[in-house]
Amino acid sequence: MQEKLGFIGLGIMGLPMALNLRRAGFTVAVYNRTRERAQALKDAGAFVCQSPKEVAEKTDIIFTCVSDTPDVNEVLFGKDGVAAGAKKGSVVVDMSTISPESTKRFAANLKMAGVDMLDAPVSGGETGAIAGTLSIMVGGKEEVFNRVLPYFQKMGKNIVLVGDNGAGQVAKACNQVVIAVTIEAVGEALMLAEKCGVDGRKVREALLGGFAGSKVLEVHGNRMLNDDYKPGFKAKLHRKDMGIVLDTAKNLQLPLPAATLVTLHMDEIIKQGGGELDSSAIFKALRKN
Numbered sequence: 442m443q444e445k446l447g448f449i450g451l452g453i454m455g456l457p458m459a460l461n462l463r464r465a466g467f468t469v470a471v472y473n474r475t476r477e478r479a480q481a482l483k484d485a486g487a488f489v490c491q492s493p494k495e496v497a498e499k500t501d502i503i504f505t506c507v508s509d510t511p512d513v514n515e516v517l518f519g520k521d522g523v524a525a526g527a528k529k530g531s532v533v534v535d536m537s538t539i540s541p542e543s544t545k546r547f548a549a550n551l552k553m554a555g556v557d558m559l560d561a562p563v564s565g566g567e568t569g570a571i572a573g574t575l576s577i578m579v580g581g582k583e584e585v586f587n588r589v590l591p592y593f594q595k596m597g598k599n600i601v602l603v604g605d606n607g608a609g610q611v612a613k614a615c616n617q618v619v620i621a622v623t624i625e626a627v628g629e630a631l632m633l634a635e636k637c638g639v640d641g642r643k644v645r646e647a648l649l650g651g652f653a654g655s656k657v658l659e660v661h662g663n664r665m666l667n668d669d670y671k672p673g674f675k676a677k678l679h680r681k682d683m684g685i686v687l688d689t690a691k692n693l694q695l696p697l698p699a700a701t702l703v704t705l706h707m708d709e710i711i712k713q714g715g716g717e718l719d720s721s722a723i724f725k726a727l728r729k730n
């Protein structure tokens with residue numbers, strides 16, 4: 442019997458992810474707080490629900506992709522939340538990027554109601570979400586992972602069960618450290634080129650073929666050179682992720698000096714009203730200093 446799928450949170454990421462599930466032929470019920478965002482799913486044949494609770498009542502596997510830890514808490518356990526409607530034996534798959542510690546708590550709370558949970562944050566941005574080529578980092582039990590894998594495969598390519606609940610979010614925190622620090626490194630390199638009077642475009646082109654080559658140099662480097670910071674990944678969301686990184690490290694008394702420095706540059710950009718810009722806009726902060 443084919444399982445019925447639910448999807449809650451149709452933002453930059455959630456909308457194309459849910460569309461990929463629907464276009465693969467699955468029965469999909471969706472909810473988005475701002476109703477208009479659900480129109481594309483309705484047009485594609487998905488059922489639009491009035492609440493997360495209704496999504497849970499109508500489906501077996503409920504995906505969530507909302508902004509931050511308190512938002513996942515609200516969607517799962519708030520008034521008319523998923524927990525109020527979920528059937529025993531159903532699965533919640535949270536694809537948002539949130540705190541690993543809170544994730545463990547959410548999973549334990551759901552388990553008491555007979556509902557399994559996977560944390561399954563993603564990397565690959567809007568382009569990866571549209572193309573169905575996301576990296577998906579999963580935390581949870583292997584049998585639950587295997588049950589959800591066919592659906593993950595419609596949204597992503599590199600799908601790894603990292604460990605138990607929370608481990609997927611830890612992997613995502615590690616991912617965000619690498620991306621943030623690399624954005625800073627690319628920004629500093631392009632600034633050095635500029636100050637030396639050398640064409641940054643040529644420097645980027647030369648570096649892309651060697652060990653310094655990376656997706657960040659390719660994509661974010663291009664944004665910096667074009668001074669075009671249309672998101673992509675909003676600076677305020679990347680800052681939210683760095684908060685998760687630094688809180689997790691602080692609890693372990695682990696200093697992360699490079700991650701701390703980039704976070705300060707993100708704060709600067711956000712203070713200047715750039716929270717909605719792509720996070721590569723920290724290049725603006727670097728240039729000013």
Ligand code: NAP
Nearest residue numbers: 450451452453454474475507508512537538566567673674
């Ligand atoms: P986004 O475009 O800002 O969308 C956020 C979504 O969450 C919207 O559907 C929003 O509903 C919903 N939402 C937020 N708070 C809510 C609440 N309290 N109750 C109900 N719905 C709520 O963000 P996004 O870029 O899709 O990111 C979603 C998640 O994926 C985040 O955790 C982000 O860190 C992660 N992520 C993003 C990227 C990326 O490149 N964008 C890449 C990897 C991971 P409304 O429409 O009503 O506001």
